[in-house]
Amino acid sequence: MANSVIYAMYDDDQTLIKAAKDLVAKGVRVKDCYSPFPIHGIDPIIGIKRTRLGIVSFMFGLGGLSLALLGTWYFMIHDWPMNIGGKPNFAYHFNVPSFVPILFEFTVFCAAHGMAFTYLIRNRTLPGMPAVNPDPRTTDDKFVLEIDSQENYSMSAEDLMEAVKGTEVFELNHKQY
Amino acid sequence: MFKEAAIRQPLILGQKSYGDITSDVINPIENKAPKGWYIAITISSIIALWGIGCILYLIGTGIGVWGLNKTVGWAWDITNFVWWVGIGHAGTLISAVLLLFRQRWRMAINRSAEAMTIFAVMMAALFPGIHMGRIWLAYFVFPLPNQFGSLWVNFNSPLLWDVFAISTYFTVSLVFWYIGLIPDFATIRDRMKTPMAKKIYGFLSFGWSGKAKHWTRFEEVSLVLAGIATPLVFSVHSIVSMDFATSVIPGWHTTIFPPYFVSGAVFSGFAMVQTLMLIMRKTMKLENYVTIKHIEYMNIVIIVTGSIVGVAYITELFMSWYSGVEYESYAFINRFSGPYAWAYWAMMTCNVISPQLFWFKKLRTSLGFTFFMSIIVNIGMWFERFVIIVTSLHRDYVPSSWTWFHPTFVDIGVFIGTIGIFFTLFLLFARFFPVLALNELKSILKVSGEEYKSKH
Numbered sequence: 001m002a003n004s005v006i007y008a009m010y011d012d013d014q015t016l017i018k019a020a021k022d023l024v025a026k027g028v029r030v031k032d033c034y035s036p037f038p039i040h041g042i043d044p045i046i047g048i049k050r051t052r053l054g055i056v057s058f059m060f061g062l063g064g065l066s067l068a069l070l071g072t073w074y075f076m077i078h079d080w081p082m083n084i085g086g087k088p089n090f091a092y093h094f095n096v097p098s099f100v101p102i103l104f105e106f107t108v109f110c111a112a113h114g115m116a117f118t119y120l121i122r123n124r125t126l127p128g129m130p131a132v133n134p135d136p137r138t139t140d141d142k143f144v145l146e147i148d149s150q151e152n153y154s155m156s157a158e159d160l161m162e163a164v165k166g167t168e169v170f171e172l173n174h175k176q177y
Numbered sequence: 178m179f180k181e182a183a184i185r186q187p188l189i190l191g192q193k194s195y196g197d198i199t200s201d202v203i204n205p206i207e208n209k210a211p212k213g214w215y216i217a218i219t220i221s222s223i224i225a226l227w228g229i230g231c232i233l234y235l236i237g238t239g240i241g242v243w244g245l246n247k248t249v250g251w252a253w254d255i256t257n258f259v260w261w262v263g264i265g266h267a268g269t270l271i272s273a274v275l276l277l278f279r280q281r282w283r284m285a286i287n288r289s290a291e292a293m294t295i296f297a298v299m300m301a302a303l304f305p306g307i308h309m310g311r312i313w314l315a316y317f318v319f320p321l322p323n324q325f326g327s328l329w330v331n332f333n334s335p336l337l338w339d340v341f342a343i344s345t346y347f348t349v350s351l352v353f354w355y356i357g358l359i360p361d362f363a364t365i366r367d368r369m370k371t372p373m374a375k376k377i378y379g380f381l382s383f384g385w386s387g388k389a390k391h392w393t394r395f396e397e398v399s400l401v402l403a404g405i406a407t408p409l410v411f412s413v414h415s416i417v418s419m420d421f422a423t424s425v426i427p428g429w430h431t432t433i434f435p436p437y438f439v440s441g442a443v444f445s446g447f448a449m450v451q452t453l454m455l456i457m458r459k460t461m462k463l464e465n466y467v468t469i470k471h472i473e474y475m476n477i478v479i480i481v482t483g484s485i486v487g488v489a490y491i492t493e494l495f496m497s498w499y500s501g502v503e504y505e506s507y508a509f510i511n512r513f514s515g516p517y518a519w520a521y522w523a524m525m526t527c528n529v530i531s532p533q534l535f536w537f538k539k540l541r542t543s544l545g546f547t548f549f550m551s552i553i554v555n556i557g558m559w560f561e562r563f564v565i566i567v568t569s570l571h572r573d574y575v576p577s578s579w580t581w582f583h584p585t586f587v588d589i590g591v592f593i594g595t596i597g598i599f600f601t602l603f604l605l606f607a608r609f610f611p612v613l614a615l616n617e618l619k620s621i622l623k624v625s626g627e628e629y630k631s632k633h
Contacts, residue, residue: 037616038392075329101338109345116352129384136367141195
């Protein structure tokens with residue numbers, strides 16, 4: 001059987017959630033969902049795992065903090081110790097309170113940018129990337145469920161279509177590859 | 178689905194569908210700009226050009242063209258810097274702090290408030306840059322290896338903290354704003370008819386397609402960025418205040434400065450948001466999204482922060498007397514009764530007395546009065562910085578060097594010019610960018626929309 005993809009379009013987020021639940025109950029695997037805004041509660045239904053971007057941000061923040069600690073130690077204590085107002089930079093622990101603002105700012109800087117760039121790269125949303133949403137209306141007010149026949153090899157194409165038609169679908173598209 | 182308490186007023190008025198939200202926000206981008214927009218951008222770019230001319234003259238000649246003298250070594254430049262940074266505080270406060278507190282009314286105003294923040298911080302960053310005199314050596318504020326046997330910047334100095342704070346604040350705000358814009362650019366991309374517009378918005382939208390996993394990540398990124406931007410907002414103006422607070426000038430070295438500056442910043446930032454939103458909602462017909470309730474909420478923030486600022490002013494006066502330090506008390510007596518007393522009382526009237534009128538519901542829900550007050554507050558906040566800086570400096574320890582500060586045409590030109598540049602950038606934003614956060618508004622339509630609320 002040739003590979004085919006069914007795009008079931010809905011005109012409401014709640015209808016889509018209901019349809020996704022029905023389909024999953026019937027054993028259909030939903031590949032993806034396209035929507036103009038985040039639909040809360042769709043992820044567990046179609047089996048999307050929680051993102052680990054929060055951890056990424058923490059790691060970048062930790063990296064930023066370490067780098068800032070190393071940098072301030074190197075610039076102010078090791079490489080060129082200065083005597084400012086009779087308060088020389090003898091040791092890092094004496095001097096560190098006045099580095100706190102910069103340690104904090106640099107941590108935030110790395111955490112925020114590291115996370116943002118990881119997010120863009122993981123999403124493959126980068127300058128010049130082509131859009132892959134099946135219908136231009138999915139960024140306006142329509143919601144689409146994407147069902148790949150290859151992921152549903154245990155069901156025949158007819159059964160699959162029947163199952164999708166059973167939901168309150170607004171428009172149905174079937175693409176052969 | 179989550180239901181909002183009936184007592185909460187709807188945030189989206191009228192019978193709106195998801196499609197209506199898209200059309201209402203994007204139509205102004207698709208259609209020809211109204212005549213008023215052309216008039217406004219012409220005026221603001223002429224002012225901006227005048228400002229740029231003054232800046233070029235300043236850089237070409239040196240900062241001696243400013244009215245600074247031996248006694249008053251810091252005046253309008255730093256006043257304008259702090260004023261603009263302060264204005265830049267509302268945007269990230271709205272998008273980060275209010276996101277953490279799950280305030281749904283932020284959705285209608287966050288996009289333009291963030292744009293305002295970015296433009297305001299750009300204007301702020303200009304002042305330390307041109308104040309260097311030799312702006313082409315501006316890279317010396319960063320710890321870069323150099324040919325002077327690696328002469329590093331001083332990490333003990335609040336001025337360097339400021340460099341890190343402002344640049345972090347600017348870039349983080351920019352990233353936060355742009356990540357929110359990507360899905361909305363995708364909406365515009367999919368609606369545009371002309372190939373050129375499609376291409377440009379397609380490029381700006383980074384190929385966003387609205388997949389479920391992408392939205393999950395989007396929400397996580399927004400939340401975490403909000404979480405780390407919240408302490409950032411408070412740190413930035415605290416650090417700006419430390420430029421003064423860590424010095425030994427009477428009138429400057431007070432420990433109250435960080436919280437006092439932060440609340441002042443939020444105060445003036447919200448006032449600027451009011452100024453811009455009131456014009457925008459009228460000209461772009463967004464009355465159904467930026468409702469009277471939104472305006473009222475912002476006015477409430479203005480009363481709260483205005484009152485904190487008032488308490489800070491009075492605490493400062495009390496402490497100058499209670500400390501028993503003669504120089505300190507003189508600095509404050511000179512503020513309210515010296516030659517610059519008019520500036521002090523202008524500040525007191527604009528920032529402490531007049532916002533209290535917002536306790537009357539009639540006044541805080543009146544659009545005309547709010548607009549008037551938003552301008553008054555920003556005039557008052559400019560005077561606050563002027564009072565702190567110039568009044569504390571102009572009478573120093575030696576009476577023979579007591580003097581006045583007279584701004585020259587360059588001082589005035591640069592200041593007015595930044596206002597022109599700011600409005601030019603904001604007008605371009607309002608013309609070509611989605612001014613409301615489409616995806617966020619759609620996600621609250623069923624919770625806070627008037628039509629949906631009346632159904633249950």
